[in-house]
Amino acid sequence: MKKHIKLISVICLTLFTNYAIAGNPDRSGQAGASELLINPFAKSAGWAGSNVGSARGLEGQYLNVAGLAFTNKTEIGLVRTNWLQGSGVFISSFGIAQRISETSVLGIGVMSMNFGDIPITTVDQPDAKGEIGRFAPSYMNMSFSYAKAFSNAIYGGINFKIITESIPDAAAQGLAIDAGIQYVTGDDEQIKFGISLKNIGSRMKFSGDGLSFRGFVPGAPEQMTVQQRSEQFELPSLLNIGGSYDFNLVKDIHRLTLAGTFTSNSFTKDQFIIGLEYGLKKYLMVRGGYAYESGISKTTERTSALTGPCAGFSVQVPLKKESASVIGIDYAYRLSNPFAGCHSIGIRVDL
Secondary structure (H helix, E strand, O other): OHHHHHHHHHHHHHHHHHHOOOOOHHHOOOEOOHHHHOOOOHHHHOOOOOOOOOOOHHHHHOOOHHHHHHOOOEEEEEEEEEEOOOOOEEEEEEEEEEEOOOOEEEEEEEEEEEOOOEEOOOOOOOOOOOOOOEEOOEEEEEEEEEEEEOOOOEEEEEEEEEEEEEEOOEEEEEEEEEEEEEEEEOOOOOEEEEEEEEEEEOOEOOEOHHHEEEEEOOOOOOEEEEEOOOOOEEOOOEEEEEEEEEEEEEOOOEEEEEEEEEEEEOOOOOEEEEEEEEEEOOOEEEEEEEEEOOOOOOOOOOOOOEEEEEEEEEEEEEOOOOOOOEEEEEEEEEEEOOOOOEEEEEEEEEO
16 A cells, blocks of 8 residues: 555656646647547536546546546446537547456547548649549547556556547558546545546657659659658647545535646646536536636637536436446537537446
8 A cells, every 4th residue: 555655656746747847838739639638528528627536437538547447347438529519520439448357447438530521622623612522531549448446545547549540641640648546535535636647659640642742853854753751740748637525515415526627738738627516416417617728718819719618417317226327418518719619418328
């Protein structure tokens, strides 16, 4: 036990030291694979991802993989997100978590972005509206997770991600790792802390026929195929530090949870996130949150389409009488400007 606490202290100190100077807005635009910053889970998105310290089950695969260790037996989730309504972008996510021992859990997740069919244009036909053909970009992330309970208070996990971005004639692939820890304390385990490090991995680079063209090379009488070089780009790494406190207004009936998270981004502005959730037994949860970053309230300074406020709810019912197995529906709404916000709805089965 003492060894685990000592190890976690060293990890926390190292992470904080490495990321204390992060959040440099001057580096904005220098990282790619920004889809890794999108929370695909409706449950945690409803309070802006403020529950890094208290994320539980499958949703921990995005926020803090240590939360995966709280899976009862088997959890299956499916989420559909209308991202920035009006943009035509949709996100489909699927995940499954399975307990393999008394202390260990494995998880698999897939997130796919659909941009619709885009008309092909050329230099000679810049206004073509589908006469030449259409193409469909594909963004997909696959996650393979492992989480473990080291004691009744300390939990940890690691997540391996395969990242793919492609169009028919060019593609980029990359690998990333997430890691997280959670600490639970209090007489009723009402105090929770969490730290997660996300999107640490290899640089990505596009390659394919789309980066080549036919042209004349000086000194050569005939056209040749010229291959252009693509610059590498980094992943949007970040560090989350969060905590939460459960106010048991009426034990096992009415609960109010206050949560907060600080996000240190390596390539964008840092964020301060706060969230509140009300729970009626295990049947109904209503939540809201706000993600603040510098300049978010000013149109001329804001660098994100999301404006901060989020809200959502969950409704779940037991599959059997006096059973821990439940089926639930989660919904979240994130305000944005421009576009008409982001709607996420998911169904979750916890066996």
